[in-house]
Amino acid sequence: MKTRITRRNAFSALFQIFCILVGLAIMFPLIYAFFISFMGAEQIFSITSGLIPERWTTENYVAAFATAPFLRFMFNSFFVSFISSLIRILTASLAAFAFAFLDFPGKKVLFYLVIATFLIPGDVTLAANYRTIAGLHLINKYSGIMAIYLVNGMNIFMIRQSFKTFSTEIRDASYVDGCSNFRFFWNILLPSNYQILITVFITSFMGVWNSYLWPLMVTNKTSMRTVQVGITMLNFADGNPYGPIMAASMVVIIPSFLIFLFFRKQIVAGMMAGGVKG
Amino acid sequence: MKKIFCILLVAMTAVLALFASGSKEGEDSGVVTIDVWHSMEGSNGQVMSSLIQKFNETKGKELGIVANDVFQGSDTAVKLKTCIQTNDIENMPDVCQIYNASLPVIDATNCAVDIDSMWGKGSASVEKTDLIDSGIYCYTYEGRLLSMPFNTSTILLYCNLDAFAEAGLSEADLPRTWDDVYEIGQKLIKLDEDGNVLRYGVNWQLARYELFDVMGVIGENGTAFADNNNGRDGLVSKVICRDEMLQVFKMWEKFSKVPGLLNDSGSDQSGNFASGLNAMALRSSAGIGAITQMTDANGMHWAAAKLPVFNVETDKGGAALGGASLAMFDRGDEAKKNAAWEFIMWMVSPEVQAEWAMATGYLPVNKKSLELDSYKEFVAASPAVSVALEQLMEALPSTQETVMNMQDEISGYIKTAATDVKNGTISAEEAVDRIIAESEQAFSTYNRANQ
Numbered sequence: 013m014k015t016r017i018t019r020r021n022a023f024s025a026l027f028q029i030f031c032i033l034v035g036l037a038i039m040f041p042l043i044y045a046f047f048i049s050f051m052g053a054e055q056i057f058s059i060t061s062g063l064i065p066e067r068w069t070t071e072n073y074v075a076a077f078a079t080a081p082f083l084r085f086m087f088n089s090f091f092v093s094f095i096s097s098l099i100r101i102l103t104a105s106l107a108a109f110a111f112a113f114l115d116f117p118g119k120k121v122l123f124y125l126v127i128a129t130f131l132i133p134g135d136v137t138l139a140a141n142y143r144t145i146a147g148l149h150l151i152n153k154y155s156g157i158m159a160i161y162l163v164n165g166m167n168i169f170m171i172r173q174s175f176k177t178f179s180t181e182i183r184d185a186s187y188v189d190g191c192s193n194f195r196f197f198w199n200i201l202l203p204s205n206y207q208i209l210i211t212v213f214i215t216s217f218m219g220v221w222n223s224y225l226w227p228l229m230v231t232n233k234t235s236m237r238t239v240q241v242g243i244t245m246l247n248f249a250d251g252n253p254y255g256p257i258m259a260a261s262m263v264v265i266i267p268s269f270l271i272f273l274f275f276r277k278q279i280v281a282g283m284m285a286g287g288v289k290g
Numbered sequence: 291m292k293k294i295f296c297i298l299l300v301a302m303t304a305v306l307a308l309f310a311s312g313s314k315e316g317e318d319s320g321v322v323t324i325d326v327w328h329s330m331e332g333s334n335g336q337v338m339s340s341l342i343q344k345f346n347e348t349k350g351k352e353l354g355i356v357a358n359d360v361f362q363g364s365d366t367a368v369k370l371k372t373c374i375q376t377n378d379i380e381n382m383p384d385v386c387q388i389y390n391a392s393l394p395v396i397d398a399t400n401c402a403v404d405i406d407s408m409w410g411k412g413s414a415s416v417e418k419t420d421l422i423d424s425g426i427y428c429y430t431y432e433g434r435l436l437s438m439p440f441n442t443s444t445i446l447l448y449c450n451l452d453a454f455a456e457a458g459l460s461e462a463d464l465p466r467t468w469d470d471v472y473e474i475g476q477k478l479i480k481l482d483e484d485g486n487v488l489r490y491g492v493n494w495q496l497a498r499y500e501l502f503d504v505m506g507v508i509g510e511n512g513t514a515f516a517d518n519n520n521g522r523d524g525l526v527s528k529v530i531c532r533d534e535m536l537q538v539f540k541m542w543e544k545f546s547k548v549p550g551l552l553n554d555s556g557s558d559q560s561g562n563f564a565s566g567l568n569a570m571a572l573r574s575s576a577g578i579g580a581i582t583q584m585t586d587a588n589g590m591h592w593a594a595a596k597l598p599v600f601n602v603e604t605d606k607g608g609a610a611l612g613g614a615s616l617a618m619f620d621r622g623d624e625a626k627k628n629a630a631w632e633f634i635m636w637m638v639s640p641e642v643q644a645e646w647a648m649a650t651g652y653l654p655v656n657k658k659s660l661e662l663d664s665y666k667e668f669v670a671a672s673p674a675v676s677v678a679l680e681q682l683m684e685a686l687p688s689t690q691e692t693v694m695n696m697q698d699e700i701s702g703y704i705k706t707a708a709t710d711v712k713n714g715t716i717s718a719e720e721a722v723d724r725i726i727a728e729s730e731q732a733f734s735t736y737n738r739a740n741q
Contacts, residue, residue, distance in 0.1 A: 054587070079332075079336070138372065139372050139375050139376055142372050142376055142378070143376040143378070146376060146378040146380065146381055149380075151380075151381045225365065225368075228362070228363065228365055228369065229368075229369055229372060232325065232327075232358075232360050232362075232381065233358075233360070234359075234360075234361070241363065244331065244363040244364065245331060245332075245335060245361055245363070246331070246332060247331045247332060247363075247364075253331075253332050
C-alpha cells in the first residue's frame with residue numbers, strides 16, 4: 013500500500029516536472045522577448061550574449077514610444093476589440109437562441125450556412141469586404157474596422173452548443189409561467205450560460221486585438237492605426253530594431269495577458285461546456 | 291443583468307453613431323492635399339517622414355500643396371492592389387512607393403500616370419536624362435516608364451579586414467571572383483577545438499535577390515532569369531538561364547562541402563557581419579549605414595568589394611538595381627495630379643536625393659547629386675559608398691531583377707533548393723531543374739488568372 017502511494021507520488025512529481033518543463037518551453041519565446049526588451053543594444057548584438065540583460069535599461073521602451081504613438085494605437089485597438097466583442101456576443105447569442113430553441117422552416121439550412129462560413133479563409137473575402145466598406149465611405153473610421161468583426165459563425169456555433177445543454181424542463185416551466193421568448197433568453201438563459209459568453213468575449217477580443225491585415229487595409233491615417241500595424245513601423249531589416257520591437261510587443265501583450273489571467277478558469281470551463289453536446 | 295443590457299445598448303448606439311458619421315473631410319480652400327504611401331520602416335521611415343515634412347514646409351508651402359505621410363508597411367503592394375482591383379479611386383494614394391514586382395499591377399490600371407507624359411510640366415527642373423539609366427530601365431514596362439526611380443541600392447561583398455589581417459591578407463586581396471571568395475573564405479574560417487564554427491568564411495544567402503544578382507553578371511550582356519525581356523515586355527512564362535543558374539549552384543555546392551565556409555542565414559546580416567560571426571557577407575548596399583554605425587562602436591575594420599563574378603574577362607553584366615520607386619495616380623482631380631508630380635520632382639531633385647542617400651545608405655537616382663559638395667564629402671568619408679556607386683554606374687542598364695508578381699514564391703523555391711543542396715540531399719542539377727519546373731508552374735498559374 014505504502015509503496016503504491018510513494019510510487020503514485022513519484023509519478024505525480026515527475027508529471028509535474030514534465031508539465032513545468034513543457035510550460036517553460038512554450039513560454040520561452042515570451043520570456044526571452046521580455047529580457048530582450050530590457051537589454052542594451054550592445055548585448056542584443058554580441059554573439060555571446062546571454063539570456064538575461066547584463067545592463068537593465070528602459071531605453072528600448074523609450075525608443076518604441078518615440079517612434080510611433082503607441083498609446084493612441086492601443087486605445088484604437090482596445091476600442092475596436094472591446095466594442096466589436098460586445099456586439100459579437102449579442103449577435104451570436106441571439107442567433108444561437110433561434111438555432112437552439114425555435115423551430116422555423118429552413119433552420120437546418122441556415123445553420124449549415126453558418127457552419128460553412130468556417131471554411132472560407134479570410135483572405136478570400138478581403139477584396140470583397142474592402143469594396144463594401146470603401147463603398148460605404150467607412151475607410152479611416154472605427155466602424156469600418158469593426159464592421160467585419162461584428163458577427164462570427166464560430167461564436168454562434170459555440171453558444172448554440174452551450175444552449176443545447178440547457179435543461180428543457182426549466183424552459184418548459186418558464187413558458188408555462190408565461191415567460192416570453194426574449195425574457196427567457198435574457199433573464200434565464202444568458203445568466204446561466206455566462207461562462208460561454210465570457211469565453212466568446214475573450215476569444216473575440218484577442219482575435220480582433222491581434223488582427224493585422226484588415227485594420228491596415230481600411231485605415232490610411234496614423235491616428236487610426238491599431239497596435240499590430242504600429243509594431244511594423246519599428247521593423248527595419250537594415251538596422252537593429254529588436255529591442256524596441258520586443259518592448260512594443262511586451263506592451264501590446266499586456267491586455268491579452270490580463271484578460272487571460274483574470275478569466276482563465278472561465279475559458280477552460282466554457283470550452284468544456286460548449287464541447288459536450290452536439 | 292439590466293446593467294449589462296444598458297452597456298450593450300450604449301455600445302450599439304455608439305457604433306451606429308460611428309456608422310452614421312460618414313461625412314467627407316473638407317479641405318482648406320487653395321491647398322491641395324495629396325496622400326503619399328510608403329513602406330520605409332525604422333530609421334529609413336523616419337527619414338522619409340522628415341523629408342515629407344520638409345516638402346510641406348518648403349516647396350509645398352510655396353505651391354499650396356500638403357503631402358500626407360502614410361506609412362503602409364511591408365503590405366503596401368497588397369493594399370495598393372486591393373484598391374486597384376476594387377477600383378476604389380476615393381482611397382487610392384496620389385503617390386505610392388512601389389517595387390518593380392508591382393509594375394504589371396500598375397500597368398493594368400488606367401489610374402496610373404505614365405511618368406513620360408509628365409516631363410516638363412509644373413515647376414519641375416529635373417529631366418529624364420538626369421536620372422541613372424538603370425533606374426529608368428528598371429521601371430520601364432512595355433516601353434512606358436510607369437514609376438519614378440526613388441531609392442536604389444546594389445549588392446556588395448562586405449569583408450572583415452581584421453579577419454583578413456589574421457589570415458595574412460590585406461585590403462589589396464579583396465576577392466574579385468567566386469573562386470577568390472572560395473579560396474580566401476577558407477582561410478578566414480575559425481573553428482574551436484570541438485569543430486564548432488566561431489567565424490564563418492562567408493555569409494551568402496541564396497534566394498531570389500542574391501541569385502538574380504550573382505547570376506545576372508554572367509556573360510557579355512548579363513543574364514536574365516525569365517523571358518519577355520525579364521518580365522518588362524509582358525508577363526514572364528519561361529526560365530531562360532539554365533546553364534548560368536547551374537553555374538551558380540555548382541559554386542554553391544562547392545562552398546557547401548567545406549565545413550564553416552558558408553553561412554546561408556538571411557537574418558540580421560549586418561549585425562552578424564559587424565559582430566564578426568561572418569568574415570564576408572553578400573548583402574545590399576543599404577546595409578552600409580547600419581554596418582558603419584555598428585563597426586564604429588566596436589572598432590572593426592572592413593571594406594566593401596564589388597559583387598564577385600565567375601570570369602573577370604567575360605562577365606560584364608554588372609549588378610542589378612535594387613530598391614523602389616514612386617508611382618503616381620490620377621484620381622480624376624487635375625490639381626492633385628499636378629501636386630503629385632511636383633512632389634515626385636522634389637523627391638528626385640539633386641539636393642533631396644543627396645540628403646536621402648546620406649541619411650539612409652541608399653544611392654542617389656539623380657546623377658547631379660554626385661556633383662554636390664555635401665555628397666562628395668560624404669562619399670570621400672565612406673569608401674564603401676564609392677564602391678557601390680562605381681558598381682551602380684558600371685552595370686549594364688539591362689541587367690535587372692525580373693519583374694514578376696509572384697516573386698516571394700519564386701524566392702521560396704530558390705531558397706529551399708539552395709538549402710537542399712547545402713544539406714547534400716540533392717545535386718546542383720536537380721536543384722536547378724526543380725526551380726525551373728516550380729517557377730514555370732507558378733508563372734503559368736499566375737498568367738492564367740491575370741491574362
